[in-house]
Amino acid sequence: MSEDIYDAQFVKGVFDRCSGKYIWFSLVCSFGFTERWRQQCVGMLPDTIAAGATGYDLMAGTGEVWPHLLKRFPDIDAIIAVDISSGMHQRAMQRLHAHRAHRIAFIEDDVLKSDLREASADFVISTFGLKTFNPEQHRRLAKLIARCLKPGGVFSMVEASDPKGWWLRSLYLFHLKVVLPTIERIFLRGAQDFAMIGTYSTNFGDASAFAGMLREEGLEVEYRRLFFGCATAVAGRKPKHA
Template structure:
């Protein structure tokens, strides 16, 4: 559970922005070490859910964070001509810009914005990608994100989302929840001296459950959707496409 002084609406965009602004400086190292490297593995698997056509393609990385998905995307699909990355956190924005290598900078544009309020043009993307961002939305916000996904994709365009999840039914689930709810906050208190922001990542993940509900939201928008589980359900994802006839 979140700390007692956490406001009731932890999904308010201003609150989410504050959490990730404050922890942005150490987010990369913390997420990698405390996930035992699984975050990088799941990012690769998220990218692998796409099957992009040959020839120049462009798209969006939503809730892009510090841009850890970009190397995997550009390595697997060198035909990607441009990526527009959207994130609400100015701290994450700064870290992402710092991480842009010269060989990638010309391909990536960063927009600092609340993705649900963004004015991304309709039928403008060959793909939509997002890694570890949808847990910071509640169910009504998931429906809005699904509508945005359907709107911005070109006919035939593809999407892939992945998120840390609650592995219900897994025999080792109690140990996983212990890691999220007690180990992560302990690491933060002992080594990061943070404002209990990293512990909120565990709260968001357990509240999220898995991506089944989001898959239903995407299907309700007329998208072709497949739900997938990774590592016994510790992560879940959705992928699919906008029908070419739309």
């Protein structure tokens, strides 16, 4: 492929085209694990989000993490969803979260170029957006998270990962590289965009390198493998300064 699959406009095109079927495809083809991993991602947030808190959902997609986040922290004042895909956000508001619209703001932008204010967030969360960045972009994202968090602010992020060392890894990769593209070709008219999501996932590896980048920015970080490493997560906080 001659195109740069990590170029912001390329990523936008993939997810704009995926948006109509994304929720169904993600849930069915992960056997429901994506929903479980979103719940676990929220559960990994340090229990320090106070009433009136405001934070960012980066690479927010269809906003499927919002119900879990608002259930655990019902007194959150606002979630600011940042995503380059207008199609994904429209899908979120139309199908899932219209009754929460007064608590959700949306910034349609490349998150790495967005003008998010310094020390503006009590929390940052992201589910399944890390894979769409290359290592250099991950480093810029780590700097952005550290800059945006308030002292004492918390974060949690999860991504589908390559379960290296798992005895069923070959079956997992067969599912990702063969089964999912076949489902797309038969049932989704072969647009190839969901197959691209599989490519992003296999290229990503796991979140261990990103955890190191967050630590280099001075954040306290916990790294965790979920379901034998089929997903990996990072969570922690920005230390309070005396």
